[in-house]
Amino acid sequence: xxxxxxxxxxxxxxxxxxxxxxxxxxxxxxxxxxxxxxxxxxxxxxxxxxxxxxxxxxxxxxxxxxxxxxxxxxxxxxxxxxxxxxxxxxxxxxxxxxxxxxxxxxxxxxxxxxxxxxxxxxxxxxxxxxxxxxxxxxxxxxxxxxxxxxxxxxxxxxxxxxxxxxxxxxxxxxxxxxxxxxxxxxxxxxxxxxxxxxxxxxxxxxxxxxxxxxxxxxxxxxxxxxxxxxxxxxxxxxxxxxxxxxxxxxxxxxxxxxxxxxxxxxxxxxxxxxxxxxxxxxxxxxxxxxxxxxxxxxxxxxxxxxxxxxxxxxxxxxxxxxxxxxxxxxxxxxxxxxxxxxxxxxxxxxxxxxxxxxxxxxxxxxxxxxxxxxxxxxxxxxxxxxxxxxxxxxxxxxxxxxxxxxxxxxxxxxxxxxxxxxxxxxxxxxxxxxxxxxxxxxxxxxxxxxxxxxxxxxxxxxxxxxxxxx
Amino acid sequence: xxxxxxxxxxxxxxxxxxxxxxxxxxxxxxxxxxxxxxxxxxxxxxxxxxxxxxxxxxxxxxxxxxxxxxxxxxxxxxxxxxxxxxxxxxxxxxxxxxxxxxxxxxxxxxxxxxxxxxxxxxxxxxxxxxxxxxxxxxxxxxxxxxxxxxxxxxxxxxxxxxxxxxxxxxxxxxxxxxxxxxxxxxxxxxxxxxxxxxxxxxxxxxxxxxxxxxxxx
Amino acid sequence: xxxxxxxxxxxxxxxxxxxxxxxxxxxxxxxxxxxxxxxxxxxxxxxxxxxxxxxxxxxxxxxxxxxxxxxxxxxxxxxxxxxxxxxxxxxxxxxxxxxxxxxxxxxxxxxxxxxxxxxxxxxxxxxxxxxxxxxxxxxxxxxxxxxxxxxxxxxxxxxxxxxxxxxxxxxxxxxxxxxxxxxxxxxxxxxxxxxxxxxxxxxxxxxxxxxxxxxxxxxxxxxxxxxxxxxxxxxxxxxxxx
Numbered sequence: 001x002x003x004x005x006x007x008x009x010x011x012x013x014x015x016x017x018x019x020x021x022x023x024x025x026x027x028x029x030x031x032x033x034x035x036x037x038x039x040x041x042x043x044x045x046x047x048x049x050x051x052x053x054x055x056x057x058x059x060x061x062x063x064x065x066x067x068x069x070x071x072x073x074x075x076x077x078x079x080x081x082x083x084x085x086x087x088x089x090x091x092x093x094x095x096x097x098x099x100x101x102x103x104x105x106x107x108x109x110x111x112x113x114x115x116x117x118x119x120x121x122x123x124x125x126x127x128x129x130x131x132x133x134x135x136x137x138x139x140x141x142x143x144x145x146x147x148x149x150x151x152x153x154x155x156x157x158x159x160x161x162x163x164x165x166x167x168x169x170x171x172x173x174x175x176x177x178x179x180x181x182x183x184x185x186x187x188x189x190x191x192x193x194x195x196x197x198x199x200x201x202x203x204x205x206x207x208x209x210x211x212x213x214x215x216x217x218x219x220x221x222x223x224x225x226x227x228x229x230x231x232x233x234x235x236x237x238x239x240x241x242x243x244x245x246x247x248x249x250x251x252x253x254x255x256x257x258x259x260x261x262x263x264x265x266x267x268x269x270x271x272x273x274x275x276x277x278x279x280x281x282x283x284x285x286x287x288x289x290x291x292x293x294x295x296x297x298x299x300x301x302x303x304x305x306x307x308x309x310x311x312x313x314x315x316x317x318x319x320x321x322x323x324x325x326x327x328x329x330x331x332x333x334x335x336x337x338x339x340x341x342x343x344x345x346x347x348x349x350x351x352x353x354x355x356x357x358x359x360x361x362x363x364x365x366x367x368x369x370x371x372x373x374x375x376x377x378x379x380x381x382x383x384x385x386x387x388x389x390x391x392x393x394x395x396x397x398x399x400x401x402x403x404x405x406x407x408x409x410x411x412x413x414x415x416x417x418x419x420x421x422x423x424x425x426x427x428x429x430x431x432x433x434x435x436x437x438x439x440x441x442x443x444x445x446x447x448x449x450x451x452x453x454x455x456x457x458x459x460x461x462x463x464x465x466x467x468x469x470x
Numbered sequence: 471x472x473x474x475x476x477x478x479x480x481x482x483x484x485x486x487x488x489x490x491x492x493x494x495x496x497x498x499x500x501x502x503x504x505x506x507x508x509x510x511x512x513x514x515x516x517x518x519x520x521x522x523x524x525x526x527x528x529x530x531x532x533x534x535x536x537x538x539x540x541x542x543x544x545x546x547x548x549x550x551x552x553x554x555x556x557x558x559x560x561x562x563x564x565x566x567x568x569x570x571x572x573x574x575x576x577x578x579x580x581x582x583x584x585x586x587x588x589x590x591x592x593x594x595x596x597x598x599x600x601x602x603x604x605x606x607x608x609x610x611x612x613x614x615x616x617x618x619x620x621x622x623x624x625x626x627x628x629x630x631x632x633x634x635x636x637x638x639x640x641x642x643x644x645x646x647x648x649x650x651x652x653x654x655x656x657x658x659x660x661x662x663x664x665x666x667x668x669x670x671x672x673x674x675x676x677x678x679x680x681x682x683x684x685x686x687x
Numbered sequence: 688x689x690x691x692x693x694x695x696x697x698x699x700x701x702x703x704x705x706x707x708x709x710x711x712x713x714x715x716x717x718x719x720x721x722x723x724x725x726x727x728x729x730x731x732x733x734x735x736x737x738x739x740x741x742x743x744x745x746x747x748x749x750x751x752x753x754x755x756x757x758x759x760x761x762x763x764x765x766x767x768x769x770x771x772x773x774x775x776x777x778x779x780x781x782x783x784x785x786x787x788x789x790x791x792x793x794x795x796x797x798x799x800x801x802x803x804x805x806x807x808x809x810x811x812x813x814x815x816x817x818x819x820x821x822x823x824x825x826x827x828x829x830x831x832x833x834x835x836x837x838x839x840x841x842x843x844x845x846x847x848x849x850x851x852x853x854x855x856x857x858x859x860x861x862x863x864x865x866x867x868x869x870x871x872x873x874x875x876x877x878x879x880x881x882x883x884x885x886x887x888x889x890x891x892x893x894x895x896x897x898x899x900x901x902x903x904x905x906x907x908x909x910x911x912x913x914x915x916x917x918x919x920x921x922x923x924x925x926x927x928x929x
Binding site: 024027031032043044045048049052056059061062063064065066067068069070078084085086090134135136137140154155156157159160161164180181183184185188191192193195196210211212214220221222223225226228229230240245246247248249251252254255262265266267268269270271272273274275276277278279280281282283284292294298299301302303306 | 472473474476477478480481482483484485486487491493495496499500503504505506507508509510511527531583586601602604609610611612614615616619636637638641644650651652653654655656657658659660661662663664665666667668669670672673674675676677678
């Protein structure tokens with residue numbers, strides 16, 4: 001997928017001015033946040049569950065090579081074919097090759113963020129294969145001129161019902177439906193024949209189970225089950241980090257994921273696919289291909305950001321992020337928005353393409369407070385900032401300002417003088433109403449806010465004067 | 471070098487592995503398969519409590535639940551459900567349920583795989599998970615996965631002795647009774663749904679619009 | 688109890704009364720308070736900006752200045768959080784410094800936390816007459832667990848009514864340099880905060896971190912609200928300063 005993360009500022013500004021978007025984004029706060037809180041409270045000791053989730057993911061990552069080898073061995077034993085892709089291009093090539101070898105013309109897809117990461121749909125289309133997105137949200141985006149998703153769980157969270165009504169009317173050439181149930185049925189009736197006629201289904205995988213060689217997908221709509229049940233070929237594309245050791249470990253993560261994502265105790269369907277259809281089976285694919293994507297993950301594993309690989313893609317970090325709530329997912333300019341995206345995008349797509357993202361958070365810590373696997377997201381964003389400073393990627397003005405300020409703060413006498421001057425200068429700017437409406441070099445602040453002026457003398461001045469008095 | 475070797479090599483370098491791996495920790499974890507935390511509650515203390523939890527949870531997820539005393543009552547219960555909802559009385563069922571006296575209850579049930587246009591699918595279940603009100607369905611020649619997926623109405627027969635507390639208990643049964651996972655292990659918790667439009671839950675996305683559970687025993 | 692007051696650079700420059708109020712409260716709680724003269728800044732802006740070297744220089748300075756005291760108290764959850772939650776990571780490559788950093792972290796407290804849980808202050812002199820709504824600043828809340836402490840202290844002032852706002856725990860949009868780098872997003876978040884706070888009809892918005900308070904006040908005033916007061920909790924609790 002094309003990356004626009006360095007345009008974050010401009011995209012965020014557009015988002016803030018977009019009234020329809022602002023109306024749609026309200027639902028993040030109104031629905032996801034309280035639903036997650038209620039689900040965590042209803043469960044009981046959710047904190048212990050989060051600890052267990054963290055430990056399970058760490059255990060998988062500590063011996064990632066061994067768990068992947070075990071996974072491959074079991075999957076292969078059951079008749080699946082495991083492919084390894086070092087990057088997005090290789091993943092696309094593998095899948096296009098499977099399609100070509102099998103004369104595949106049409107593919108039904110269930111939602112996969114890894115396929116977005118790879119730009120798989122474009123690769124399929126370029127190779128003469130038609131991909132059809134079947135998750136309702138992804139379908140809406142696909143017929144809207146291949147718009148990218150703005151959320152990893154709820155891809156059309158940025159759209160209002162009215163917009164979808166108009167889109168369906170325009171693309172389906174049917175009467176306008178304003179009822180959500182009717183819109184859903186319209187999409188169902190258009191997509192059902194595609195499921196029955198497609199030659200290949202492509203899914204992601206929320207988890208890979210090393211013990212059994214299974215892929216697991218977590219869905220509500222049933223399109224994931226259809227994609228993996230009806231067509232004669234199933235391709236599951238996922239990241240190498242998704243492996244978990246055992247079915248017991250899977251059970252714990254399946255308690256955490258839906259509660260953190262949507263507040264559900266379980267999603268409607270949890271589908272575990274193991275190997276190919278048996279000789280007597282009336283359904284299930286004859287070929288099962290599992291494509292394991294690296295695309296930067298093995299590098300992250302050896303970096304200070306490795307805790308990010310625990311991520312189970314629930315979206316809670318973005319749902320609870322005040323910045324995401326304000327600007328939505330498109331501002332972030334790539335596949336993964338919000339705090340997890342601010343860590344992942346520079347790692348997967350290159351820091352030079354996403355140098356703004358580690359700065360797009362206030363550091364409020366709400367994301368890590370809800371993360372089901374306790375990823376210290378603000379800390380990881382801070383580490384990325386360190387990487388930028390070390391690599392000389394920050395603007396010289398910022399670097400100089402920090403150095404100057406740090407140097408003066410190490411010289412108490414100089415610092416005291418500087419702040420005494422600043423206090424007077426700022427007081428002067430504030431005038432009678434004690435408010436600064438425009439502050440040189442701080443337009444970022446004063447464009448939207450006044451700056452309350454200080455009293456005119458610093459504490460250290462006043463305190464010293466008082467002490468001398470006594 | 472193959473991408474496989476390249477990726478595994480990078481992983482080993484990243485986790486600081488040099489020389490042959492010590493596989494004992496992995497083997498020990500697979501052997502022990504320790505269980506993690508789960509929801510606590512008095513309901514786990516008795517089987518009636520487990521059944522009650524199952525019923526509550528399934529109902530909360532928009533399944534309908536009834537209980538009959540024996541298998542003999544199942545066809546009539548299924549018929550009564552379909553008729554009361556003004557749903558078609560023609561259905562497909564799992565081959566394992568072929569011998570049930572459906573016709574005597576007024577139903578036209580065929581024991582064959584579901585095609586795209588069947589409106590009612592009748593299945594049993596491998597087991598059910600009370601914690602979340604969930605069916606655990608295993609695919610197989612006599613238990614095709616599509617029967618619970620393609621039709622708009624799914625009726626599932628759940629013997630009470632097959633209702634277990636937790637997902638882990640379902641996996642334990644899978645190991646002890648089947649040895650290994652079948653092609654598809656599907657956990658189903660009510661009718662299919664979507665909340666993609668305005669985060670408003672709507673039943674009947676791509677799978678069934680309704681799921682009716684008949685507890686037996 | 689021998690306590691060192693870390694004034695914080697924002698209070699020093701922007702609102703000295705916050706530090707005087709903290710001083711008064713600590714004395715009332717029976718502490719012997721000292722204000723190390725050479726103190727400047729805890730290094731948080733540099734640390735959060737990725738300038739580790741500068742942050743480490745300032746951390747060394749703070750550790751030198753404040754290690755000799757029984758307790759170090761700051762009228763800021765964010766700066767106290769820097770010392771308590773982040774100095775260890777910052778100093779991890781210097782074993783000798785790390786020992787000192789951990790020790791300092793263990794003796795460092797945010798003001799209201801210290802007054803409630805260590806000094807066990809019984810009564811407060813504040814005489815604010817009216818209603819207030821409390822903004823929970825992020826670092827204090829999530830790094831230090833500051834939630835009930837300020838409310839408990841405010842509750843000791845008989846006449847004050849606390850009207851809780853919705854989303855009291857949501858960020859006000861300040862975020863240090865974030866407020867400059869992404870001014871429009873920051874203002875939008877401040878807007879949400881102001882709306883929630885004003886919806887309570889409280890006379891004053893009170894909090895424990897000056898950064899947030901300047902942000903909230905700045906947005907309120909820009910929107911034309913000259914009436915709602917924005918106060919640091921120390922100022923409210925301490926009442927009149929001499």
